[in-house]
Amino acid sequence: MLRRAETRFLLLGLPGVAFTVLFLLMPIVSVLIFSFWRTESYEIYADWNLDNYRAVLTNPTYLTFLGRSAYTALIVTLLCLLYAWPVAYFVAKYGGRYRLLLVLGLAAPFFTGAVLRLAALQAIMGPIGFINMVVTWFGLEPIGFIMYTKFATGIGLAYLYLPFMVTAIYLSLLNFNFQLLNVAKVNGARPWRAFWAVTWPLNWIGTVIGVVLVFIPCMAESLTPRFLGGPDGALFGTVLGQQFGETGTWAQGSAMGVLLFVVCFAVIVGMALTINPRRAGFTGAGR
Amino acid sequence: MSDVAIGIHDVTKRFGRTVAVKNATLEISQGEFFSLLGPSGSGKTTLLRIIAGLEAPDGGRVTIAGKDVTDLPPYARGVGMVFQDFLLFPHMTVAENIQFPLRMQHANRATRDERLAWIVKLLRIDGLEGRFPHQLSGGQQQRVALARGLISRPALLLLDEPLANLDRELRKEMEVEVRRYQRELGIPFVYVTHNQEEALTMSDRIAVMRAGGFEQVAPKLDVYIAPATAFVASFVGHANRLRGNLRDGMLDWKGHRLALPKIEGATDGDAIDYFIKCEHLTIAPAGTSVGANLNRVDGTIRDIIFKGQVADHLVVLGDGTEIVVSEAASLPRVKAGDAVSITWAPDAGRSFRALDT
Secondary structure, eight states, X not given: OOOHHHHHHHHHHHHHHHHHIIIIIHHHHHHHHHTTSEEETTEEEOOOOSHHHHHHHHSHHHHHHHHHHHHHHHHHHHHHHHHHXXXXXXXXXXXXXXXXXXXXXXXXXXXXXXXXXXXXXXXHHSTTSXXXXXXXXXXXXXXXXXTTSHHHHHHHHHXXXXXXXXXXXXXXXXXXXXXXXXXXXXTTOOHHHHIIIIIXXXXXXXXXXXXXXXXXXXXXXXXXXXXXXXXXXXXXXXXXXXXXXXXXXXXXXXXXXXXXXXXXXXXXXXXXXXXXXXXXXXXXXXX | OOSEEEEEEEEEEEEXXXXXXXXXXXXXXXXXXXXXXXXXXXXXXXXXXXXXXXXXXXXXXXXXXXXXXXXXXXXXXXXXXEOTTOOOOTTXXXXXXXXXXXXXXXXXXXXXXXXXXXXXXXXXXXXXXXXXXXXXXHHHHHHHHHHHHHTTOOSXXXXXXXXXXXXXXXXXXXXXXXXHHHHHHOOOEEEEESOHHHHHHHOSXXXXXXXXXXEEEEEHHHHHHSOSSHXXXXXXXXXXXXXXXXXXXXXXXXXXXXXXXXXXXXXXXXXXXXXXXXXXXXXXETTOOOOTTXXXXXXXXXEEEEOXXXXXEEEEETTSOEEEEEEETTOTTOOTTOEEEEEEOXXXXXXXXXXXX
């Protein structure tokens, strides 16, 4: 017999659990199952085999795209990190009463859709876009190397995911006691030394969250390289998307998806291992 | 070399329109325990932060050991500082926290370990080196903060209300301890507090601050016994304020004629504030004969508040005015409701021309 309180908790929890199982867990499980099946002429057959994985792991094309995605994601993450830290720092420290407004302002790009944002970038970086307009104004040759290159993809991705990085670091800095920097300075630390000895380690968790939030979606990106990357700009996500669209090889695509899943999971675990809970400062007195 | 360890010359600091520190001039000697005492907003913490280099003064100079440090950043001043909320680095062990100043000075490992061993012994925190701050009690955290402030053997130690967050028992104990460290190290301590008991217990000299300026800078006994201004008289110690008018050299206070010390430049009819400390009043059952030279007022005991060694006797006079008398609690001569006489020697109190407020 269930007691009344338990019944109530069960009833309250049920919709959430059902939703999670139905729309989150099931798709992942089905992808996992498909990856062991076979597709032929846009039909999927449930005969269990490892051919999809053999192809993904031995055909250098897939691994090349995976490597290219990882490289792009890494560069974009580093760019975001370099840009987001100063922004988050100054908003958190000097934003004063406008802090919330400034952070919400970072969400401005989300007011429109992703496609619109990419189109706007095209208008800026394109062959007859804003940058080249300015360049030719000064009587110089238009720049050809920006649009439809990996460079453009990188800029597009950084623009797209920067808000996540800034928000993660900003929220971490909100909990950071800036007084500790005064302590470090009085005790002989120059500003940069104080930053590396105190600010950086005490905001490492927030930084890790930001890194993961930027790196993981970048690994799977297909839209941005399609709009900005040009003919040679395809990434792993682009190819993965093709399996479910043009070529109709769902089983192959599922195996690629599982591989992506494994790589991303490894990245998350790797990043989590860099956190030393005892030294994260979360349990510290006076924060 | 002169004996002056810290010199503050005509220092002024404004925050917007408020003047936090106003033309402060002060010299603190080598080996002196000096307190800045005042209510919140009196500018004492700002002055301390100016000495540390955490605030830049708008005018004036600061010298440490004869050297002008006004334009030096905090990390180049070589001072130690202990903060109110301990402010230990939560991601470092006790040993790492304490050794932080030495690491910033690029001291080698042998020096760091040697100094660590010395300071943990001095502050009696040996055995805690491997712990993290959140694993320590408040008192232990305070000692670690002190150790961090002292390990580099700074020219002086600045303390910003370091005991404010400790409970009463621990505070009493630490007051004595802090005083002991100062004596052993022989460097000046500049101690900011709003707690007069702390200041009186530990200091050699006290500067009483109010609205950014010094009301009195004097040895602690002078501050207590001979307050220079009405503000000091009301802020330091527990005193009754009797406001009346000067008449024929006597204080006319609510119909009582009271003898009082002479006031320079005061003439008949001037408004006078006469301060008499609670412990300088004596209470006796009504009708007890008193000495002829004593001031005397009569009233009724409304309540007796027991405080341990002393008890505050709240006495209501005929017109409803309340006077507080601190007397030994072990004397059950009187009880609530009794009619009593309060007496005191006139020169035990201090009189000032009344403040405009």
